[in-house]
Amino acid sequence: MKKNLVKTLTSGLLVTGLLAASLTGCGSSDKADSSADGSAVEAGESAAGFRTLDEIKESGTINIGVFSDKSPFGYVDENGEYAGYDVYLAEKIGEDLGVDINYVSTEAANRIEYLQTGKVDIILANFTVTEERAQEVDFALPYMNVALGVVSPDGAVIESLDDLGADDEVIVISGTTAETYLAKNYPDIKLQKYDAYAEAKTAFENGNGVAWANDNTEVIAFAIENEGYTVGIPSLGDQDTIAPAVTKGNETLLTWLNDELVSLGSENFFHADYEATLLDTYGADYEDELVVEPSK
Template sequence: MKKERLTKRLALFTALTLTGAMLAGCGNTDAAESSSDAQTGVTADTQASAGDASADVVYRTLDEIKESGTINIGVFSDKNPFGYVDENGEYQGYDVYFANRLAEDLGVDVNFVSTEAASRIEYLQTGKVDVILANFTVTPERAEEVDFALPYMNVSLGVISPDSAVVESLDDLTADDPVIVISGTTAETYLTENYPDLTLQKYDSYAAAKTALENGSGVAWANDNTEVIAFALQNPGYTVGIPELGSTDTIAPAVSKGNTTVLDWINEEIKALGEENFFHADYEATLADTYGSDYEDTLVVEGGETK
């Protein structure tokens, strides 16, 4: 009898011991999981912070650009005579001439980054380029997303069409008369706001828009008047029926929002270049063959001072 009670007590003791061990083990597991969760939480918070930071505007300061030895400048590669790649694979044009001087005076090499109109703001915000010099018209909407430096050129909108059916007023067009525009340009914005009933044929690049005009995909092409005038001068059979549409605006370099070191340097550079009539020299080297001398004083802004 005593032996039986002893056996039962031993069994109970063993069971309690095992249960305690299991509970202790579970407690340790929970603690480990809690510790792991805590560590994961810190990592998650850090990643969230990193994610938030990456969502913000990214840019390099002037000192960082100097230290790297290279400035990344966004230009067009298909918009002759402002930014294009020639038969030798070299970037040329009015904006490129200016970009080369910026790099020279900063004491760094220049890396040209080909951009399309709709990508200009994105390329700045993501740090793909330090500066945009791609016929970037200054508008209040764009100024909310990027910082514009002083202007170096005047511009307004224009409309080009075939000689066989010259468009002299957009009021004469109907929804059956598509007008070619390039996405992300002031022409798209202006026509959308002021001529909502027009049908817009949208393209991503200047080359595509020009091809569309040549193929008759639209009755006319609306774009910067500098561009459509150049196209008409270089391609017989087309007329700029509307040489000025809307207000006269300015073209300026753009940097990432808040990049004051680069912005301030470019502004001072533009003022200094104005003292040597740099932008008139730029015009004569890159635009005179297209426009002649008649447009020089109208288009060029010297030293950041508009008339």
């Protein structure tokens, strides 16, 4: 991968008792209590539809949503264990909070839903901060830089969206910033939408679609790991950041999480995270461009 390919990288849902009983991570008891409006809520869960910091500590377990198929950010390794850049952070959060971690495999399209329904306490799934998403969840401080990118086969490299023909289709993953950006700014481009990263990857490798648009960190990783592909558009749209997210209004957890991120940032934790999980993919030259050490 050429160096200049990566240089551009810097730039209350209320839960009813019946629903809460069907979700994981909403408390250790199956009994339901009554909220102020008479609706039932899971024991150990606040009436607002999320678990406060004290409730999480009392339960002894935190539910964290991560990807299971998106190496090197969140995936299940050959030993059946969760691993990757986001998981490295999750492990530290569990350790410092003094609780066990229940990993919940998530897809891009259900990250917000999993927070709003109480299925997870925190999302750590390569979650790009946008104004639209910030209306539905609360983002903590960012820990990574990101933009959009487009990868295509070596024999027909897409270097500009103007290179696309009227019948050409671009693969995207539902619920991602790539889907939102293209649908809003290039409504005439035909999109092939997939729910999971693995599905999109398989479809692209099988020749479905002339290109794949996603976070540039992800398409660059794909091109490095799979011979025969080039990231012809390494930066598309705005430069954004990746951050953890909690349920809207969960102030106690958000405050603790931000304090934790600032503390970790003062220790250069995320550079260590990069070196442990991303170095083999992106190399040392781009560490400072991708990593954000949170600060107040």
